[in-house]
Amino acid sequence: MMAIKNKLASISLFADKVESTAPLAVFRIVFGIMMFASIVRFWAKGWIYDLYIAPKYFFTYPYFEWVKPLGDPGMYIIFGLCGIFALAIAFGFFYRFAAAGFFLTFTYIELLDKTNYLNHYYFVSLAALLLIFIPANRRFSLDVRFGRVKAASLAPQIYRRIVMLQLGMVYFFAGLAKLNSDWLLHAQPLKIWLKAYGHWPVVGSLFDSNWLPYVFSWSGAIYDLTIPFFLLANRTRPFAYFAVIGFHMVTAMLFPIGMFPYIMIGATLIFFPPKFHDRLLSFLREKKSQLSAVLKSPPKVAYSFIVLFVVFQILFPFRHLLYPGEVSWHEQGYRFSWRVMLMEKAGTAFFHVKDEGSPRALAVNNRLFLTPTQEKMMATQPDMLVQYAHFLREYYEKEGMRNPEVTADVYVTLNGRQSKLFIDNTVDLSGESDTWKPKTWVLPFDDEISGI
Amino acid sequence: MKLKSGIFKHIGIIAVVLFLVSCKGDDDAGGGSDSFDRKAMLANLADNVILPAYDSLTVATNQLHESTEFLIQSTTAENIEQVRTVWKTTLTQWQYAGVYDLGPASDNGLVSFFNLYPVSTIHIEENIASGNYNLESAANINAVGLEAIDYLLFGLETDAEMLATFFTENPDHLTYLIDNTNLLKTKAQTTLSAWQDGYATTFKNASGTDIGSALGQLVNSSIQYLEIHIRDAKIGIPSGARSSSGLPLPLQVEGYYNGSVSKEMLIKGMDGWKNMFNGNSRNGDQGTGLDDYLKFLGTSFDGNPLHEEINGRLTMAANQTEELATDLKTAVVNQQEECLSIFDELQRTIVLLKVDMTSAMGIQITYVDNDGD
Incomplete structure (x- = not known):
């Protein structure tokens, strides 16, 4: 003290x-x-x-x-x-x-x-x-x-x-x-x-x-x-x-x-x-x-705030270290961390919504709901995939589907690696939520980028 | 400190030299020998693929218009059959020209005027009844083009003789038909002329990979075309992949009233797309295309060259379509699983194109120019 x-x-x-x-x-x-x-x-x-x-x-x-x-x-x-x-x-x-x-x-x-x-x-x-x-x-x-x-x-x-x-x-x-x-x-x-x-x-x-x-x-x-x-x-x-x-x-x-x-x-x-x-x-x-x-x-109290501000600024960009796996892949802790110009990342997401009683899932046309830019950004960022899944669930519930289950085939490439499945395509994303906890349904990167 | 400032000076010098060198850039010099000549690829695409496609489309639409006008003088079963044949030729030519939805084609709204379906027969009949319509207005988007003509040629009467009689008794329907063929003729001609009168040059010279470049636009628009107008329109929507019920929607097939062209047009559509991708002309001449650029970049997928993988998947989808017992109108009902697997095959192709190919080429998939960081 x-x-x-x-x-x-x-x-x-x-x-x-x-x-x-x-x-x-x-x-x-x-x-x-x-x-x-x-x-x-x-x-x-x-x-x-x-x-x-x-x-x-x-x-x-x-x-x-x-x-x-x-x-x-x-x-x-x-x-x-x-x-x-x-x-x-x-x-x-x-x-x-x-x-x-x-x-x-x-x-x-x-x-x-x-x-x-x-x-x-x-x-x-x-x-x-x-x-x-x-x-x-x-x-x-x-x-x-x-x-x-x-x-x-x-x-x-x-x-x-x-x-x-x-x-x-x-x-x-x-x-x-x-x-x-x-x-x-x-x-x-x-x-x-x-x-x-x-x-x-x-x-x-x-x-x-x-x-x-x-x-x-x-x-x-x-x-x-x-x-x-x-x-x-x-x-x-x-x-x-x-x-x-x-x-x-x-x-x-x-x-x-x-x-x-x-x-x-x-x-x-x-x-x-x-x-x-x-x-x-x-x-x-x-x-x-x-x-x-x-x-x-x-006033003196201002200095306490300055110290807090600086400490936050120093620590927050490192929060990705608390998550297992590669931050460029799962993007947990990627934003607000000054990680710039690091990725050529692209993806595409095919969402499926299934009525609990129906044998077949509906292949969602993302263009009905998202702009191309939104669709592109969502396809590589797990928290956005979850948000969209929740939106789809609500939308199709209103359309009359019973207990819709939302899954997605998402393929992503990072820095020239061949595209691979990004998230577990059997998980009902509308049942997941975006929290600080690690998103276990993001599949492993299967490669390593060593460093900070 | 000394050492560090040495390093720093080098960075500074490199940055500045690069900055200065890259600023001067008017004199035209050939790239290094190890580089890919994107300009040559664009020239091949423009001269040997795109222009011939528009040329054939223009010829076909001219014939279509002439053959419909001829019906005014002589409304015979024979002449009706002639129009029907030319309609199919035009629809086929469209499969090779539609994919280039950029530049003049997108300015002229070619895709919307030529081949959106299903059309609204109610809307068409309302137009005819009122006699007061502007086919170019956005409101008429579901009442024009090759699919409206499909309705007029095959939906009113099947038998040519009876259709001839119908047109004689209902001249307003014939007028609507002729107005549509005239619209397509004008649109095709305008687009072809725009390419000939300067856009081809613009296209060849925009040899970067940014959003506004020829390659950036071609890749973005052709993938979008594959997604919307081939995967979804031709097979996905009719086979029920996009419906909540999961039930097939045969009413949604291409050329519904003709009833026997949709399978062929799906195959032709994929073929037209492959011509763009491979830089091939219609007579089979292999020119430089996106496939060669991928070859140059050395991109592979599962150990195979990416371009071979893409061609393989498209061929697979075409073969699966070939194997369907009937036209899609019946097949989406009788062979729904097979149709859905064609849809899936196209989905997998789109992953390779939209994710792996664009990333390897450093092309942004977006239709809005925006900042990145």
Whole structure:
């Protein structure tokens, strides 16, 4: 108990050190603009309709089954609000309210359907949560301009450090997850993905080569594991940032990962020292007239929450170790763990529903209920298979079937291995439930991916 | 620290060099010798498989339209038989052209205009009675195309002589028939022209594997076609695989009113699909197709090359169909188990295509372009 108290004390001592508020303002602006652009892009591509209005069924998250879509025009209004909040964050206008609004609308959207889970959306939610508590509007903001808050030149270091830590963890955990035999020894799945560029002029033959996937795999793993540290050290930072740009631009060209590369390129600017951000703001013609106040440290109780937040962040990605078997196969503990780019996984699921009195089962036409994207995502993720089985049971009960039994022939391939039966096709999935307990009806992987 | 920053510099340099090198990309240079020439595969598919398929379809629909128009001048039993024959030819040609549901075909809604079934005879009769219909409207999707023509040619009267008399007495029915053949003629011609006037070039040049690439679209649309229009429509639904009762639904077979083409069209449909997969032309010339790409990638299944496994399963399904004693209309009732096992064989083929093949090729199975991570 004493030790913990000391630890907390030393953290708050370190956090009491103050530095310029410029990095926070720059992060706020970059984040707000990127998010606004993401919302506009999402809208322009018609995805609001495709992903949140067109589907008849939504794969909700455990504990959040009550989160439901709002249809048309409700979803457009939510996205509109989310975009306005993002802009308000950028301009520092009713900043704290905007940050909270953005966090809530964005997280609400992400909680609607597991189909659309992306690690970078999870990162955005976490960053938005942090922003609610970070006084990033005390400089170069409309709130200051309109006198809603007092301008401040200095703030405790903790605010910048917590964002750096969050970013560092994303990279580091993504790097740890790459330390496995598929990635390092077989250069999978990059071997499959890079082949797609064999037709590029000049460099095409490189992409058909056997060695390039290894170069990419190894440099990707080393990059993820080391980049936070190189960004921290003064001597290496300029080169490291150059590498950040190079790495993310290459991934942007090769993989369909949307805004993520640009978000990371913008966000990692926070690793640069306060001086850099001061200069950036003066370059942007900031008026420094009233910059005098020094922000107080957050209350002691806040540090307990920060420690909890960080401990959770460190432990949660490792929860897959508690489940037997290969996490890429059974995907228990896969989400919210920064496991990115690790799998070329594909599957197809044939569901059968049988009336208790009927000799033959009905072969379900998934297209009646799911969008192609939902069908594809479900076919490789056991928790979604169970959810769908429950839906089918209810649906066909209403259609007049007695005690329908729902089974499925699901075939999955992982990183170039031949497809095999994914789950026990004799188990009535509608009798199973999605809990923290291991899903014993997922068949063994029958191969090994060693590593983390 | 020194060593580490050395490594780091290398990564940086590699990343940047790759970035720069891959940015410049206008001058056309051939790929390395060990690479697969996807462009050549696409060229073969376009020139020797797809264009000829549309060409034959256009010829057939032109004949079909002419033969129906000829009925206005001379409504004889002989001419009726002629139309019936050309209808079957057109349906056969369709089995080889329908699978390419991408580009102009999908823009023109070819699949929906040509061959959706069952049609609603009530809807058709309502249209005829009112005389006021737009065959291209989405509302008429169950009242047009080769299956509506099937009803008009075989569903009203079996005997050709009597049908000739019927058309003479009910000229509105003949008009509806001619309007349908005209619709198909126009649609086939439009699609063929679009391919000839530029889409073939677009197709050949989109040689990547992303969602928008020719291969990405071809793989996605052809698998979808196999699932919906071959597996489900031709055999799955009629044999009762999709019904809660498990009972066969003979009314749902292709060419129901003709009553003796559905078995043949299932076999032809699979044959047309195999031509696409193998890059083969109708006269049997073996060109470069998806099979050769899989061969290049070295993908195997249960120790055999994947493309052989896929061809084997399709051949198996075709053989099982061949062995059915009668047309599907009767077979789904009398030999339901056999029909369901054809359905199962196609299910297993779809696993190989949708899971193993697309994964080996790095093609995303999705019809919505979306971010991944």
